[in-house]
């Protein structure tokens with residue numbers, strides 16, 4: 001949950017959706033593990049944390065594990081933090097540079113059951129328990145299939161919603177997970193929790209929730225196909241057939257992402273006056289050591305360095321992108337192989353390419369503001385927030401036609417009047433290059449480009465619409481009593 005802990009877009013969603021739901025009449029509480037990162041951010045932001053003086057106990061493998069409930073408030077949203085230093089006082093959330101934490105089953109099983117126990121300890125009876133990604137899979141699984149929870153009167157009226165933010169992360173564990181969490185061995189079959197010899201928490205969450213959502217309409221279709229379903233396409237086709245699958249586009253927080261007020265920027269701007277944007281570009285170029293004068297487009301990339309994001313395509317085409325007469329800056333962290341590769345090539349090009357390895361929000365903001373184009377050649381993209389932020393900052397998205405990118409970007413050649421970016425279909429260097437070239441051609445027609453930038457900046461992908469949609473779906477779960 002932004003600003004407490006973040007690895008990607010999920011944090012942005014939880015940072016805003018609860019706030020927006022509160023504004024339209026819901027009473028939302030968020031539950032998070034009390035990660036080390038959360039503790040550090042609370043300190044940094046000078047947010048007060050209250051120890052509620054209450055413990056919850058979760059039994060794992062017959063042993064009682066204790067969690068302490070803490071509470072804080074983030075922009076009016078009440079957040080409960082489940083503290084257990086043994087599980088969460090670590091440098092990373094899920095994965096270290098050397099791989100996943102080996103006890104992630106315990107860490108997130110404890111969290112899921114702990115969340116139910118927190119609701120009980122605080123006597124907060126939720127109408128909706130909205131779970132996100134495999135880390136929370138055991139919540140609906142327990143409510144449906146775990147003894148004591150499946151007939152617990154406390155949750156009798158609660159409905160579960162499960163949001164898939166990225167189907168490629170599924171939470172796969174050995175069969176012993178069933179013993180650890182007191183689940184029957186009879187659940188270990190392909191119709192229920194088994195997935196090719198392992199327990200799949202995402203699959204369990206999908207099967208046992210009242211409603212499954214994902215973060216864009218196109219992704220909701222894609223995950224029902226072999227190409228994008230990561231082995232769960234059959235399960236999702238069944239869920240869709242039963243009318244339990246919905247695609248709801250994410251939004252961005254327009255107050256937070258606002259080039260008119262963003263404190264990280266060198267100058268402020270809005271669609272009516274773009275002078276500030278040009279100044280951001282000049283300062284950014286200076287900082288990057290790009291000393292070209294004149295009219296050269298600057299392309300930004302801000303991304304997790306992961307296979308999903310098509311970083312390999314950029315690396316392979318790098319030389320040719322720069323040959324098209326563009327400059328390129330990449331900000332990202334993630335896969336060590338990509339990090340090394342990018343550092344290596346960064347040394348080869350000093351004038352027009354820089355790779356900044358690291359996670360840095362202020363730098364990200366300056367790149368969104370200083371770039372003319374924003375490149376996102378994703379293999380798949382459940383929703384994608386990068387392109388939405390880029391639109392708001394007037395950096396024209398150049399994206400691959402997949403998932404939420406397809407739902408948010410309209411290609412320049414499709415409709416000049418409504419266009420806000422450039423799209424390529426085929427995941428290949430050549431398609432990407434052709435499309436970057438189209439964008440660069442448009443860039444060299446300044447009045448036309450300015451119109452495109454203004455169009456892009458005027459678009460509204462705020463949470464207002466999405467939060468209403470979530471609320472409407474929540475309500476359907478109670479229709480008919």
Ligand code: ADP
Pocket residue numbers: 007008009010012302303304331332333358359360361364383384385386387389
């Ligand atoms: P995903 O959730 O798959 O990583 P999204 O596009 O949905 O991708 O969200 C990515 C979010 O993380 C955006 O807000 C983006 O600005 C931010 N981000 C990604 N990498 C970095 C980085 N290295 N430094 C700062 N922000 C980053």
